[in-house]
Amino acid sequence: MAQHDSHLSRVFHALGDPTRRALLMRLGQGPLPVSVLAAPTGFALPTVLRHLEVLEQAGLIRTEKRGRSRMCRAVPVALHGAADWLAAVRSEWEARTDRLEAFLETLEDEHDPEPRD
């Protein structure tokens, strides 16, 4: 649980930055060399490398040395935990809203049990 929790923390922390989210989006095109990924960000390579390190530590990407360049690829399964957590909280919150509505309907019925003639 604690291990799962810290993984989830790393994933959400990694997603909490617009540059890192843009890098992830671009990896939808397929594996790309770091230099190609870095170009449109407008940041210096060391900055982009730090962002990629955060993404890799969260398990969201994998990087691999290929000759003189480093290739990055997305790891789709790494998003599942975060998506599942959000879905669980939403259903928890919405179930609560449903229970509240049902309760309010009960109150209405108690105050107005029969339509008048």
Add this chain to the structure above:
Amino acid sequence: MAQHDSHLSRVFHALGDPTRRALLMRLGQGPLPVSVLAAPTGFALPTVLRHLEVLEQAGLIRTEKRGRSRMCRAVPVALHGAADWLAAVRSEWEARTDRLEAFLETLEDEHDPEPRD
């Protein structure tokens, strides 16, 4: 876009901490006073208040002074942006996997166009 981006950053940043995620989960029970929310965390009240401030700045909760206590409630709609973003990236990544598979099938067909008699 930039505004949406910074909202999304605040939401993901807020979710990147296990204590804040636990606080959000508990708000599925309905609005709770800060003191009740703080009790099971094992943290001092000022620490919990700082976490709640991060959640409130991300729009994930609303707090309201009621007499001597402060009530907290979940804001379900605030999770939609994060869930939508995750779904968009997943579908982007998965579409890429589908295209890759289709491409590999094409290659296979080219190399083995007809079954032998």
